[in-house]
Amino acid sequence: MTTAPSRAVSAQRMRRLQPYLLSAPALAVIALLFLAPSIYNVILALQSLSPYQAPGDGEWVGLENFTALWGDPEFGRAAFNTVFWLTGMTVVLRILAGIGLALALESPVLRRWKLRGFSRTVILLPWMVPQVVAIAAWRWILDGDSGILNQVLSALGLTDGGVPFLALTSTVWWSIVAIIVWRELPFVVMVMVAGLQSIPSEQYEAAAVDGAGRWGLFRSVTLPGLRPVLTIVVLVTVIQTFNNFVYVWLTTGGGPGNYTAVLATELYNAAFFDNELGAGAAIGLVMTAIMAVFAVIYLRMTSAREESR
């Protein structure tokens, strides 16, 4: 900084601008894919427009796209399916199985038998497989004609003839739930393992001195210790799953009938099959509004944790 003062000043200004210039490409792509479309989505939701029209040719219809959703039983079913089956059921099962498998992975038995690394890799395996591949593999297992599950069940005498698991209303949701839980469980297990490792061992020792048994230790030390991680993992999995399109789309396409329709497939169908981009955008806005609640809770919790550090 021994150069002429004017150069020093401009260098300083340059330096102040630098972080903005450096983040510009990242912010630009984010603006292009996330920000602009989000705003455009609001405009679209108030219009009637088909994918074959130019974007400017939309007809303004006010809140019609939303009022059409209100009394629509199909939308109601999709909303219920999304909340209860797609999100609720799979998140609850993932959390329960996730805690169980995390405890198993951390158990001294696996360490004694030197099986910890192997078990961890096996548990991670479904996560390494693309979602579409997971669906393909499971559709083959569940196949009504020659799937292995049907062969095993009829060999055991439990069923006669093939059960088309993805076509019967009694089995279709459980089948989809099984696929989702299988593929998405590893994330929960890994987070829970990290959560378990963050519980100081002194807490266990202290509780053991107080005479706590296995169950007592779990209730008085493990569960409270996992609480912060648990809340975050519930929020993250809810946010990830609520919007999921591919699991329902590639297993049943929303069928039989529209029995397994979810909001994401309704959005897709409205926009690209019924050619009503506005109706699709309206469903999208409803989804965004619901997810915004979870996102705000998530942001508050994470920033609160950041500050408390």
Place this chain on the structure above:
Amino acid sequence: MTGAPQTAPSAPTARRVRRSPDARRVRDLLFLVPFGIILIVIMFPVLWMLYSSLRPVQEISQGVTWDTLLADLSLDSYTRLFEATNFGRYLMNSLLVCAVGTVLTVCVAMLAGFALSRFSFRARPAVMLVLVATQLLPFVVLITPVYLVFAELRLLNSFAGLIIVYVAMTTPLSVLLMTGFLNSVPTTLDEAARIDGATTLTVIARVIAPLVWPGVVTVSVTAFIAMWDEFLFAQVFLTSESVKTVQVGIAGLFGEYGTDWGVVMAASVLAALPTIILFSLLQRRLVAGMTAGAVKE
């Protein structure tokens, strides 16, 4: 999982000495056997996929018996896959899109990460919030508006369009991960280089990038896997056969009637191979990176 408990020795003294490790062993097995069954159930779909892709087509719809378990395994399904479908094309398309996309994402993330790690500027908290918040945005919701914008820009059915989407999709997490890695590189080195008169871009390319290569690898692999796995945008954007990606290709293979499951499983194995290899190589780093948002110790 293996081996029954050893037969108890006849001498009573020996038994007294051995009892406690034996009892522990039995108790271990009470844990290991059910746990092993669970692991087999978890592995099964992937193993079955691999096995089915190797079975002869005339047997694939029949049950497995011990006699025929390993008989006649062949690569016929793979041959059929490449002869009867455009899967080779899909593979090349996916590789191209994901490779270019990954390089771009890493560059974008490196620059932004450097800014967030080395400068304290006024908009920094806002940028951080944007990065976290965009990850929470329901992705499927963007499909209608993005479709319209990209149709207008004539970016449908083009790799360029999909690459832009993928770069944007992977940028938020990549920037956050890269910032974390850059924070662990001491600033003394880049300050020294800057005193020597190097520009910021030179510092990043010559000094920072070589030091932060574990971060570059982690971000590349995370981004590549996310792009490789993506289905929705590829499905909506790419309708002509010549530009389809692997995931869209597989989804097209399991049609409603007469699915050739041998071919579908062969395609699935090939589509899963890159991600399984990359994931296994970098298991710990990737798990740490992907769970970082949820757990911060």
